[in-house]
Amino acid sequence: MSHLTASYRPHPQSTRPLIVSKMLVGTSLLALAALAHDVLALPSAAQSPSAIRIRKSTATNTTGVFGPDSTIWAEDTPYFPVADYVAPPSNCEIDQVNILERHGARYPKKSPTKKIKSALKKLQKVTITETSMQFISNFTYDLGEDDLTPYGALQSYDAGVEAYQRYTSLVEANGLPFVRASSSQRVVDSAGNWTAGFAAASNSVYTPVLSVIISEDGNDTLNDGSCAALSDSDSPGDQEAAWIDIYTVNITDYLNAGAPGAGLDNTDTQYLIELCPFVTVANSERSEWCDLFSSLDAFPGFEYYGDLDKYYGTGWGQGDLGPAQGIGYTNELLARLTNTAVNDSTSTDTTLDSNPATFPLNRTFYADFTHDDLLIAVYSAMGLFPTPALNYSSPDDQETSAWRVSEMTPFAARMVVERMSCSDESGSGDGEYVRVLVNQAVQPMPSCGSDDNDLCALDAFVESQAFARNSGYGIWNECSD
Incomplete structure (x- = not known):
């Protein structure tokens, strides 16, 4: 069996695209050969209900490919469908699809890598006495940095397979998907895969x-990254730091008791927990770190940390500057849906968006590749996942909250916007309609008067995006203040 490599590499005779200051147009990536790969059949650990928060997920894949808790690893969660895909009503025919997809699973970034190594060093310099922690003494940290893992490459490859199978009717020789990517290598590689x-x-x-x-x-x-006034940091903010000191206390005590003299603090514990998802997606098999922290019931608290991190990062908890970073993409989406020129003065590159070669209209299929923070900003700008302010001191009242990052931006997460033409057989009326899916779950859109099928009339959907169409009502101006 052959496996997809993490880095997307063209045939030696082809030209790998180089990132230029503005764009790269029309450079062909040689498609990887069709790959046969083993179906992952990985061990799962028995899970008990969380004392902090009992998960109430509607996910069809409730166990997760790497064990039951692998659907609650926040933004480090491997992709899983939150719901079964539901075809549109029989009187509707999809005539355009827009996919906005996060890159596949990656290795840790530079800053977290340093903090993970620092915490691990504290444990490995002392004698570990706790049986459940014995594996740590012989653990070798050998993860890469920033790039896709082989498993992450496979996620994007599989997403491409799914997209073709689901939307075959939109594809023809002169109507292939128009594909763009942000310039981080893991995003470019994901688009290629x-x-x-x-x-x-x-x-x-x-x-x-x-x-x-x-x-x-x-x-x-x-x-x-287009809003200079919004800081970009991998360190916890005030809300996240406060929550770390709440949910990790007993876990830190356990680790220090099992490794006398290690002197771990709560922040060390937070970064050690991250070893579970990162080692797992690096090796494509469940890590012993997951079993350790599962036994300590760490993951519900870890998941809520991720919820806070994104809510106060580029979600509404940031203020309007977080969602403002999703305005540009939302206005590009509106342009495609309505086959009109992009009307935006925020994060769009006007040189690209005014050129039919780099921003064509009248296409049936678009696929864009991005990061999780941008996905959160777009969700927020579009009014998806409405939620009350998250209470970082306790997640107990968040049982029914729509804001669950593990279901919003897992690795290889995707938002799909389908435009469709409908006849008047269901009472919706003839005309163009739109529906939005996130990881296959159809999103309710009450702001545009969606019907029982969560379809919005196209005109009503456009009108509902007033935040984007009005540049955040002047909020974007604060980005350069």
């Missing part, structure tokens, strides 16, 4: 290419 999966699913009849790479050094609607 997606096109490879798409091509393989069609038996190489249809071979889409990555047409535009948007530099993260300038305006980029597929990255959350």
